Amino acid sequence: MKLALIGFGTVGRGAYDILKDRKEVLEKTVGPVEIAYVVASDRSRNTLELEIDEPVVTAKEYDEVLAEVDCIAEATGAMDMAYDYMRRALEKGVGVVTANKACVSAHYEELVALSEKTGAPFLFEAAVGGGIPVLTPLRALCLQNDILDVKGILNGTCNYLLNAMFKDGADYKNTLALCQELGYAEQDPTDDVEGYDTRRKLHLLIEMAFGHVDGDAIPTRGIAQINQSVVAYLKANDKKVKLVASAKPVDGGIEAVVEPVLLDGANSLAILPDAINQVNVKGSWVGDLAFTGPGAGKEPTGNAVVADIVAAATKSAMPLMKRGDVKLMPIRGRYFVAKELEGDFVDRVDEGFTYTKSVARDELLKQLDNDTFFARIED
Missing domain, CATH: 3.40.50.720 (NAD(P)-binding Rossmann-like Domain)
Known part of the structure; x- marks a missing residue:
């Protein structure tokens, strides 16, 4: 050739x-x-x-x-x-x-x-x-399974940055500068820290696993709002934050979102080190699979x-499934918010941080400004 x-x-x-x-x-x-x-x-x-x-x-x-x-x-x-x-x-x-x-x-x-x-x-x-071989096996998995869930950490910059903040108490801006020096982040890190890079990758996983969506319409929130007060509080409660991309079929279409997620300290995504990425896929026949490895780099x-x-x-590539359009459905979940809130959707407030009941994500956003950190609580 x-x-x-x-x-x-x-x-x-x-x-x-x-x-x-x-x-x-x-x-x-x-x-x-x-x-x-x-x-x-x-x-x-x-x-x-x-x-x-x-x-x-x-x-x-x-x-x-x-x-x-x-x-x-x-x-x-x-x-x-x-x-x-x-x-x-x-x-x-x-x-x-x-x-x-x-x-x-x-x-x-x-x-x-x-x-x-x-x-x-x-x-x-x-x-x-x-370097993670995930799209190649996903092509085959789609022929043999209905894909029930796709979830993962798809941006090494954010994973490295969050690990440094939770492990070493590092400052967000200083650690981001280090990521740029190490080549994990571009000189303009907006795509990484605001979640747009992760959204593009999730879009490709969705196209293969579920069907066609407008990638730019996937709800997205990055990690730029996190600070040391949030990190200190969560560490004291054995929690971590990761930027997680997720998609799954629901009645009427799929739920897909890129946003910070609150995880127990022992969760497989929570312990993912350095700039390593991981994609979890659940198939109707194969069950739960995890693909883990370096998410960037020359080699x-x-x-x-x-x-x-x-x-x-x-000529050994598996064929792509032919799929039609799928609808992006509204997101609901329980959320941790770095702000004291009031309302029927509030479950409890602790030290100025709010834990919500299950709430429509769009409704929650109406209560927040762009500088307020929030994270979905992983069940």
Whole structure:
């Protein structure tokens, strides 16, 4: 198989290094996987030509590249440019592998339809959970099971940050700065801490497990409102907070939400360390499964990209279930609120913190401003 690697940042370089290291093994088992081209920006082309042996081209030569390769591995991290690369490849029957969650989430239906029309593989394992193999087994699970629940921690930045605050009493702003230094968070961390990155990943899980929804309509709240007074109170009560994505079928559609969740200290998600991610899936026949591992990074994400390249080369990917639209239903739950509230929905108030009875999430939000921290209480 001839491959074009598009983008040579963290993920692209990780995939490149693995393909070079495992070249002989791959050749003996699945056949030659040749990196025929690396597509780079005009700015980085000259530098890359000095670093690697493969031909380095730019977007201007992309049509010629598509005429020669069987598959592209898109690793630019861009939006519009990445979409253009993927769409044009699929239209020409060239397989697409990508780690680009934002682009896949935004254009999921169109890109899947193009893949089905031309028969070209469209694989995006690395877009959810980095190095965790979850989308590949989920494809198979959906054929054999009704999916009853999907839940997990899908953002390493938030998990690292919350762990530091609860374990070491770390300051939110200082820890976020450390996450940026370590490469867990972007210089603009909004997507991470406000939950948008997690929402895109949950959207892809929903598309595979339940059906089509508007990803931007999934209710979302991040962790930017948490502070040390909240952490100190919860630690004294053996509780932790995690940013959790969840979706499950209910009468009339599905409940889906991204928000902080209050967990017992021994809960499997509560004890998840550092920047590790975990996705829990419940199937009607298989029962409860957990997929755990590094959610980001050069080698783990590169590994997921290479796994999809191998699946494309061997045509071994399981088919995607054909699903229609599903409705997002209102969320209800019990909530912990870092504010003293009054009303019929209040269960009790303790040291200025409110515990609610089961309440419609939308109704609760009417009582709160954007700076008030709250977390759903996990039953």
